[in-house]
Amino acid sequence: MAEVVLSQKRLAAGSTRFCAGILSTARHLTVEQKMADYSNKLYHQLEQETGIHTGYIRTGSIFLAQTQDRLISLKRINSRLNVIGIPSEIISPKKVAELHPLLNVHDLVGAMHVPEDAVVSSADVALALASAASQNGVQIYDRTSILHVMVRKGQVTGVETDKGQIQCHYFVNCAGQWAYELGLSNEEPVSIPLHACEHFYLLTRPWETPLQSNTPTIVDADGRIYIRNWQGGILSGGFEKNPKPIFTEGKNQLEIQNLQEDWDHFEPLLSSLLRRMPELETLEIMKLVNCPETFTPDMRCIMGESPSVRGYFVLAGMNSAGLSFGGGAGRYLAEWMVHGYPSESVWELDLKRFGALQSSRTFLRHRVMEVMPLLYDLKVPRWDFQTGRQLRTSPLYDRLDAQGARWMEKHGFERPKYFVPPDKDLLALEQSKTFYKPDWFEIVESEVKCCKEAVCVIDMSSFTKFEITSTGDQALEILQYLFSNDLDVPVGHIVHTGMLNEGGGYENDCSIARLSKRSFFMISPTDQQVHCWAWLKKYMPEDSNLILEDVTWKYTALNLIGPRAVDVLSELSYAPMTPDHFPSLFCKEMSVGYANGIRVMSMTHTGEPGFMLYIPIEYALHVYNEVMSVGQKYGIRNAGYYALRSLRIEKFFAFWGQDLNTLTTPLECGRESRVKLDKGMDFIGRDALLQQKQNGVYKRLTMFILDDHDTDLDLWPWWGEPIYRNGQYVGKTTSSAYGYTLERHVCLGFVHNFSEDTGEEQVVTADFINRGEYEIDIAGQRFQAKAKLYPVTSLFTHKRRKDDVELSDLHGK
Amino acid sequence: MGRCCCRCCCPRGLWMLSAPCCDDRRMCVCPGPRRIGIPVRSSSLPLFSDAMPAPTQLFFPLIRNCELSRIYGTACYCHHKHLCCSPPYIPQSRLRYTPHPTYATFYRPKESWWQYTQGRRYASTPQKFYLTPPQVNSILKANEYSFKVPEFDGKNVSSVLGFDSNQLPANAPIEDRRSAATCLQTRGMLLGVFDGHAGCACSQAVSERLFYYIAVSLLPHETLLEIENAVESGRALLPILQWHKHPNDYFSKEASKLYFNSLRTYWQELIDLNTGESTEIDVKEALINAFKRLDNDISLEAQVGDPNSFLNYLVLRVAFSGATACVAHVDGVDLHVANTGDSRAMLGVQEEDGSWSAVTLSNDHNAQNEREVERLKLEHPKNEAKSVVKQDRLLGLLMPFRAFGDVKFKWSIDLQKRVIESGPDQLNDNEYTKFIPPNYYTPPYLTAEPEVTYHRLRPQDKFLVLATDGLWETMHRQDVVRIVGEYLTGMHHQQPIAVGGYKVTLGQMHGLLTERRAKMSSVFEDQNAATHLIRHAVGNNEFGAVDHERLSKMLSLPEELARMYRDDITITVVQFNSHVVGAYQNQE
16 A cells, blocks of 8 residues: 655645754653654664755754752753663763853853754755655655545545545544644544644854854753754754743634744843853844744653544654654654554553543643743652643542642542641742652651551542443453453452553553443543543444443542541441451442442552442532541541552552553563463463463562662652662663651662673563662662562551650541 | 721821811812921821831831721721721811812912922932832732633633722722622623722722612513512522622621612612513613612611611711712623713723724713813802802812712701711711801702713723723823733734844844833733733823832822822723624624
8 A cells, every 4th residue: 555645735844844953862751762862863874865965963962950950850861861872971061161162151050961962954854754755655745735534434544635535544643733623623533632832943144153063952941942053153942931822723824924033022032042152142143933833731742543543643742852753753653553552662652641631722722831831841750730720620629629638630630649737838839849858748648657557538539430331241251351360250359450462561450340240340540541441442342232331420439548447437337347248359339328329349559458439429528528527536537649659659559651551561560460361261462471471571560669768868769760780770660659657768660681791681580680789870879779579568567656646646637 | 996097197186287178189279298297207106207217118008097006006996997987087088178278278388398398308318218129019019900701612702801900099098999790690790990088988888889789770670570589588699790809809797788778679679660561771771770879878878877886877977978980881892881970981992003092981070071060050050150160179179070978968958967966976076077068058969870981892992991080190091091002912012023134143132122121021010900000100200101219209108198199099901802892793
């Protein structure tokens, strides 16, 4: 079949033509680093392959730090770049001055130098790629507009253009800032949440003695600007604090024509530029270019297949890094289309992390105004977006908010982080940004303590909840095929199980309760709402006797964690709740207070004792009130996700989306027990797991307890920190938290076994893990860590000593 | 109880000296500085002493009278804002009248002298009054309020985008009031400014009550019935108004029941008057009826009195003080302005070339308005023609020719005497209330009936400024509209810079941009158009630019002096949505 490229205007018009042409590998996500690295290598050899001049010059780039916090952020990136083989180093201001003669370095505390970063002429790169594609038989049509994409039975069948129809099975929406509209033009709309903002950069005439062509590119994020050498002069732009969103109402010819230079808007960036390079004063302006860039709600690009239309792929929303990501993203997408999945886990970039709920134009307009400045803002742990909030909330939102809840957002849903006691004040948002011990430390500590000693309630309504029912055995059959654990369990049992792909990797990690012989209740992570639905739909036969329903909105979920949860529930239900009567991983519909039909499950997602209550929303307030009033004498209090996170990481509970992804198998994270290879029927991923069982695993999720880390004074781990075993790099952490019981920081991460000679991956055995001395690299500083393959048992558990009891412990909370 | 406020600032005897003259610089033939003649420094408290350090002065405009008394007068107690309109003194200190015109002429030469010395004093010791820009901002922004009409999914169906409002006190406490509310049972939004005189009681009452009267007048018969039935059967009432209030805009809790009963009587009458045929409600008529009815109720409540002594005194204070009102009702493209008195509504129109022009939507009811003078003369016998308007004042006393309250200009002499005699002692002790205007033969001389102007909004009508005379006396309407217009359109009014072919270096461009930004910096300081306008009104120098030094001087005036240099200023700027207005136009 022929491959065809359609372009509305000239190829490589729009922001491709105008883009600043800076290729930088210094990215925050590893997958982004890898994409940029691939692009770099691709563009490097492009001129040789095609004979088209691409303007590729390996200038290197320097990222300046005006503050210590910025330097920490750069150091974190630096250590991650190094472990994937991209050279980079932290340098002193003095070295910066040596590398770039024109820079004012007096206000700098340091910088990061990435010598292999490059600049290109983006339009020429696009032409070279196009010409290479043409040579391989791709047809390219300029000035051809797509009217809509034709779809039959949920599968792309062709494209209707203003010049006629083209039959095809695959379609890639790469329409940049018009991708949103193009997605909606379908009969079955594809929502691609992105929005454009105006972006300005300055071009000057050349110096009298032109700058050397290999002068490094400068990124001064604290000054919000980038500066590159351009035809003997400079090119400089930035990401201002007050962006101008554009095209909210869609394609508007008027606005396109009005894309004018706005010097007043550019003034802060110009000031910043002249502060950084005072000698520029005398340089003559050539022009101020206004070229809109596209941004996404979470600052990460969008790629992958539409959840609703097979064969409809998307690659858009590059957040101003289109050139850096282009090559690598194109490669992953091509692999995806050919093999069905890319060679890297790209969940962070997957279109399916969004749903229609992020597609409101108002939401996007407001959110991108926050995202664009964020590109150059300091990225600190636990940052929450401030715009586009309070979209999805639990019915208890106001109650919890009034009790001091502070909120974070996931997939549009507000979730409590922690509860600020009335007598306590936290820092203002800006001041609370830190890489060190945060100001909520003691608050979460008391919540965790309460979970351990008494009982806490956490509103966990955001979890994705599906119900699968059938008239006969269809539900069980399909679930047995889709999930690795054995779901043919007695009614009332809960099964933790993975939804695996052919490679045995986790597409989803969920808990499934068998409500009756023919109906199942499935709980998955919040952001699985679109992905999991699409996956189930893809494999479920078209059978009217098999019903899949998204019941997320129907239930409010309360997590009662702690040893006294039993007492609270039995008092509210007049039913014995002890383990004899209500064993672990059990589900029963019962009454709580006046409300009947509450699904009570004996699990807490943390490894602590307690119950999840799935409450039909109309009863939510009642049940919450009852729980709180009865719980008072057991010392009940509200808790938030930060406490939950600390508890679950301390108990070595991996979460999908953070620790687990599509490339990790149950065997690699010690979950053999959740896989029933001999459950009597085939399931997706079984072959891969069988083979892995035979050959051994190449990586292993391990828990690390930091030993010589001072919680008060040292930088806190976050995620993505390199792990060193006997001085050798073996992998990266995936999540971390302070364990209040262990009184240590705990990190989870994967350990690989790279051959010292070839770098090839080798089998990782328990023995290999146990016989190593480990260190975790936090922003360049290494901390000793103990590796554990299984959670630390109660050995460490902190018992409250008698002398510690005080009168205030008698107070109700 | 209320006396304390004044006594601690100024010994009683001295105060009485100043009483005959008004402190209303513009209103009165004798401008304010006359009062500087009072040796205030002899006060036992060093409030106005030159030696006072600047930081303390800073707080003057922020601290209300009663709070001052709490700070300086330990023996005094004054717990509630509206009690500060204290009995014997209010009428004297808040007067807009000159009971004795001769005094005024007598003092005139002295004034200019004092003005002169005053001016010199500032010039010689400017640093004393110097406030830093953040301090100036905190004063200017203390009362600012903004409301944006909520936008749903990018589509705003209201012709009003929102409004900015602010007020700057000169009197202590401020006598101006403002209100804004959305009608919930009919469409449209109500906005108003109220300028009180002889105290704030009347303007306060009008600001709380008038919109309810208007909203009720606009309600269809069925809705009125529904509300009445709900009251009758004790069910929950339909909400009528959604108020948009600054925390400082308070409502009287004590009088709420009384006010409700009067309002209910009004709608009951409206229900009874209904002839059965459902007629289109005329907004103009509704506004006029509401104004008149409220004024009537104010008058009646004072005549009837209240068994509760606090309320009894309150209704009398409301009736004996006065207030002008300028109210706008916006519903789609229909804009009605009802005006009573000398506040003003000004429409900001953007011409095709981007320039701004002002369209006045209200007529001032004062001596400068010939038609008003004519009206007054016609309403009274010929032999009163000379006395009814004298020295540009009604009966030689009152500046506005229409107002709420002010029963001194409405009731017969008999009625006034009767009410005062049977009223509480505080009223009886009060020289002002007892005083009967000269040449008072054929009352009423004053009405609250508004003049209603209708304007159909066009896309070029960008905003409406409602403001009390405190603004209009310091700024020309054309300047007001230009400053707001340029503020609302932000930077864009400045011709955008384009390099286009010229040789410009980065340094030159930077210099140019910095200059432009400095010019706009006062705009950037304000998030509120009304605040921005006040900044100009108070701080403009002879070149029409905000002069920080002047601004800081004006704002650091001790409260007793402030009134001599400026009046209370209250401004509400309503911004219209040209897209919605345009869409209305296209529909037809």
